[in-house]
Amino acid sequence: MGDAAAMQPAARHPRWYGRVVSAVLALCAASAVVAAGAEAQGTVTPTGQVASAEAPQRDMAAARFLMMCAGCHSVTGAKLSGPELTPATAWPEDQLKTAIKKMEPRVGPLSDEVLKELTDLLKAPDLRTRLKAEGERMAAMFMARMEPGDAEKGRALFLGRLPLKNGGLACAACHVAEGQGGNLGPSLNGIFQKTGGEMALISSIEQAKFKIMEPHYVRHPVTKQEAVHLAKYFATLDPNDTRIPRPLFASIGLGGAVVLLAGMYAWLKTQRAGRSHALVRRRTIS
DSSP: OHHHHHTSOOOOOOHHHHHHHHHHHHHHHHHHHHHHHHHHHEEEOTTSOEEETTSOOOOHHHHHIIIIITTTOOSSSOOOSSOOSTGGGGSOHHHHHHHHHTTHHHHOOOOHHHHHHHHHHHHOTTHHHHHHHHHHHHHHHHHHTSOOOOHHHHHHHHHTSSOOTTOOOOGGGTOEETTEEOSSSOOOTTHHHHHTSHHHHHHHHHHOOSTTTHHHHHHSOOOHHHHHHHHHHHHTSOTTOOOOOOOHHHHHHHHHHHHHHHHHHHHHHHHHHHHHHHHHHHHHHO
């Protein structure tokens, strides 16, 4: 069959056909040359995109730490929900590996390979440099898929002027920033610097692994996009800002305070009278 087909007379084509075929072949050859040049300078991805040879390589151990550990632990002196790990970097390797293994109930199963990666990372002299570099690489990839962080939206989310998507409490219910908010939790004016940068802060906001916050935000989690906006806002805050929220009475004035207290007294008196009437009725019935 193959020989018979080869012996068939060639089909006739219009005059322009040969020119089109030649042009297509020329384009293919040019594309091959461009791709070869790109491969010499970088790496061609499966989608055909070229990654620059200068692009930072992924540090798997640092990436694991940022994704699994940085939400609760820091190595920069920041006080998060878990202990600061700088002292742990001086522990013997076996002791450090055992301590990491105990984190499995919170982060999931940890293989021997992962345990060694994390242990070696924490013992590395360039630990903080590696975490910073990987954090910047992850941030660039992460931000490429998200709406860019907006400090104004972050401020609105913090104050509760823009509600959180899943119904969580606004940060200002407990924390202060720029002299506004509550005083149940610590000031957030220096939180960006304490957590060690954008990705660590985004992870901390999203996970909310703090004793008081966790029970609430487990049911009403902060979204990734909201965490991005909040982190952008926190990055603009002055860590030396020591302003505290004004007391309620200061904002409504003396007259308003008197009215408020009078209203509270009247309400309490009504409640007490209601309870007394109910008690009298019960005694009468019995």
